Amino acid sequence: MEAVGPGTCGGGGAALGAEGRPAPETRVHFRVTRFIMEAGVKLGMRSIPIATACAIYHKFFCEIDLDAYDPYLVAMSSLYLAGKVEEQHLRTRDIINVSNRYFHPDSEPLELDSRFWELRDSIVQCELLVLRVLRFQVSFQHPHKYLLHYLVSLKNWLNRYSWQRSPVSITAWALLRDSYHGGLCLRFQAQHIAVAVLHLALQAYGVEVPAEAEAEKPWWQIYTMDTEIP
Numbered sequence: 001m002e003a004v005g006p007g008t009c010g011g012g013g014a015a016l017g018a019e020g021r022p023a024p025e026t027r028v029h030f031r032v033t034r035f036i037m038e039a040g041v042k043l044g045m046r047s048i049p050i051a052t053a054c055a056i057y058h059k060f061f062c063e064i065d066l067d068a069y070d071p072y073l074v075a076m077s078s079l080y081l082a083g084k085v086e087e088q089h090l091r092t093r094d095i096i097n098v099s100n101r102y103f104h105p106d107s108e109p110l111e112l113d114s115r116f117w118e119l120r121d122s123i124v125q126c127e128l129l130v131l132r133v134l135r136f137q138v139s140f141q142h143p144h145k146y147l148l149h150y151l152v153s154l155k156n157w158l159n160r161y162s163w164q165r166s167p168v169s170i171t172a173w174a175l176l177r178d179s180y181h182g183g184l185c186l187r188f189q190a191q192h193i194a195v196a197v198l199h200l201a202l203q204a205y206g207v208e209v210p211a212e213a214e215a216e217k218p219w220w221q222i223y224t225m226d227t228e229i230p
Contacts, residue, residue, distance in 0.1 A: 025066050026182070032071045033057060033181045035102060040079060042098045043090055047177075048142055053082035054180040055140045056130060062186065063133050069126070072099070077126035085138050092120045140185065146194035147176055154198070157209065166205040172198045 033054050040050035056078040061071070076095055083090040096119050097109045110116045131138065151169050175197040179185065184193055202209070 049082045049086040053078040058183040141190045143190040143194035168201045172201040
């Protein structure tokens with residue numbers, strides 16, 4: 001399984017601070033992508049647009065130093081831009097209100113005053129900045145369709161009892177979602193990420209793939225033969 005981008009881009013494994021703890025930048029990116037995910041859910045976004053927003057955010061900070069711009073503003077613009085890319089358009093007012101409620105849970109929706117319009121203009125201007133920095137390359141191939149395909153085929157392969165008593169599917173989807181807290185989506189191919197989270201989910205519950213010991217190749221190698229799913 002080979003990386004397809006820079007080794008440290010998007011919060012790679014080298015981003016560790018003292019005593020093996022995540023570096024400050026990694027912790028910031030984790031918190032901001034958590035904001036993207038929670039805000040995306042509250043905005044009614046589907047899984048793919050949320051994943052695209054996270055990928056846009058990580059890719060932007062592969063190019064730009066974290067201290068140069070407010071990461072939460074970039075996150076809000078990433079949500080706005082991802083909605084356009086994935087054809088699930090969002091209103092800037094909704095993004096602002098959801099974000100305001102996220103940071104100030106007891107507050108009322110913002111009035112249409114000068115502060116609101118300043119926030120709106122900041123999101124739009126930041127969106128243009130993100131597009132320029134990323135050279136308008138904001139489309140991504142996500143692992144979701146591959147994971148769905150692998151889960152369906154593996155379900156038909158495994159013993160029905162083993163499948164029903166172990167939440168492999170739920171765990172694999174949760175692992176995939178959590179992978180977007182970092183930049184794995186930029187560093188590895190979508191097929192490889194999909195099979196990695198599935199392999200980890202199977203290991204977590206001790207589920208064995210039938211006839212794996214007798215097979216010429218491990219089951220996951222069959223899935224990672226770089227086949228494309230339209």
